[in-house]
Amino acid sequence: SAVISQKPSRDICQRGTSLTIQCQVDSQVTMMFWYRQQPGQSLTLIATANQGSEATYESGFVIDKFPISRPNLTFSTLTVSNMSPEDSSIYLCSVRNYEQYFGPGTRLTVT
Amino acid sequence: QQQVKQSPQSLIVQKGGIPIINCAYENTAFDYFPWYQQFPGKGPALLIAIRPDVSEKKEGRFTISFNKSAKQFSLHIMDSQPGDSATYFCAAREITSGSRLTFGEGTQLTVNP
Numbered sequence: 001s002a003v004i005s006q007k008p009s010r011d012i013c014q015r016g017t018s019l020t021i022q023c024q025v026d027s028q029v030t031m032m033f034w035y036r037q038q039p040g041q042s043l044t045l046i047a048t049a050n051q052g053s054e055a056t057y058e059s060g061f062v063i064d065k066f067p068i069s070r071p072n073l074t075f076s077t078l079t080v081s082n083m084s085p086e087d088s089s090i091y092l093c094s095v096r097n098y099e100q101y102f103g104p105g106t107r108l109t110v111t
Numbered sequence: 112q113q114q115v116k117q118s119p120q121s122l123i124v125q126k127g128g129i130p131i132i133n134c135a136y137e138n139t140a141f142d143y144f145p146w147y148q149q150f151p152g153k154g155p156a157l158l159i160a161i162r163p164d165v166s167e168k169k170e171g172r173f174t175i176s177f178n179k180s181a182k183q184f185s186l187h188i189m190d191s192q193p194g195d196s197a198t199y200f201c202a203a204r205e206i207t208s209g210s211r212l213t214f215g216e217g218t219q220l221t222v223n224p
Contacts, residue, residue, distance in 0.1 A: 001157070042200060042214045043155070092154055100145065100212060102154035 002027055002095050004103035012109045013083055020079045021106045023093030028073035033094040034066070037105070043092065049076040083110045114138050115203050117215025124191055125223050132186045132218045134201035139182070141203040145212070146175065146186050149198045158199075159186075191222045 003026040013019050023032065032049040047055040047068055055068035070076040080087050088110045093103040117134045124130045134144075145160035161168045161175045161184065168175045172189040188195055201215040 004154075042216050045211060048211075099157055099160065101157055102147075104154045105152075107152075 001099070002029060002097075002101050004093055004095060004101060006091075006093055006103040006106050008106060009104065010107040010109075012111060014111060015084055017083055018079055018081045019083065019108060020077050021091055021093075021108075023076045023078070023103055025074045025095050029095040029097055030073075031096045032070055032076045033096070033100075034068060034076070034078045035092040035094055035102075037090040037092060039090075046078070046091075049078075080108065083108075085110045114213045115201060115215045117201050117218060119218060120216065121219045121221075123221045123223065126192060128191050128222070130188050130191055130195075130220055130222070132199055132201070132220070133183065134185065134203075134215050135181075135183045136203050136213075137182065138203070138205060138213075140205050141213075143204040144175070144177065144184050145202050145204075146173075147200045147202065149200065149217075155200060188220075191220075193222045193224050196220055196222050 005024045007022045011019055034046040035043045036046055037043050045058050046061045046066055047057040049055050049068050049070040051070045051073060065081055067079045088108055090105045090107050092105045095101055115134055115136050122130050146158045147155035148158045149155040159170045159173050159175055161177050163179050166177050174187040177184045199218045199220055202212045204212050
């Protein structure tokens with residue numbers, strides 16, 4: 001299985017600011033994803049991070065709000081832009097070659 | 112549109128019991144069905160997965176039963192322990208969408224000592 005790390009593990013941010021979350025994998029992976037999980041809820045896919053090209057966003061998520069980068073096969077970033085309290089959530093990086101694995105998550109609180 | 116329906120929402124069993132969590136799906140394009148275990152403050156961990164050409168798969172105390180005709184699959188935890196107390200998610204992957212996983216709503220399992 002892949003070992004996935006995320007930074008930061010948690011943060012408290014002010015409304016209107018932006019936060020960039022980093023995801024690092026210990027080996028090259030075919031696919032990387034970003035999910036959001038509200039407390040007590042299931043996981044919602046934000047986008048698929050594509051290496052060397054624009055991310056593929058799910059319905060309800062847009063690039064201006066959640067810009068994503070994936071410069072290589074082991075690293076990706078998700079930025080949560082112009083944050084509001086509604087963005088308070090856990091953001092999870094996920095990777096897949098065949099099986100799909102999740103990182104530990106970044107707990108974001110927007111005040 | 113919820114494509115994977117999971118039940119029950121919560122489940123309480125005594126130590127040694129066999130909790131069963133059920134999932135149902137409609138999309139016949141699904142070809143891979145994993146289960147994840149999530150402890151508070153942690154990311155989901157892959158527990159066990161099954162393909163539709165197999166009716167049952169066991170890994171340790173965890174068993175997936177799969178009924179392709181009924182479009183249902185379930186997780187059984189044998190000899191459950193308090194350490195199994197966690198939230199469990201079933202999921203399914205669509206062939207046409209590549210690797211997108213569709214998740215169930217989750218089941219919060221509590222195993223009492």
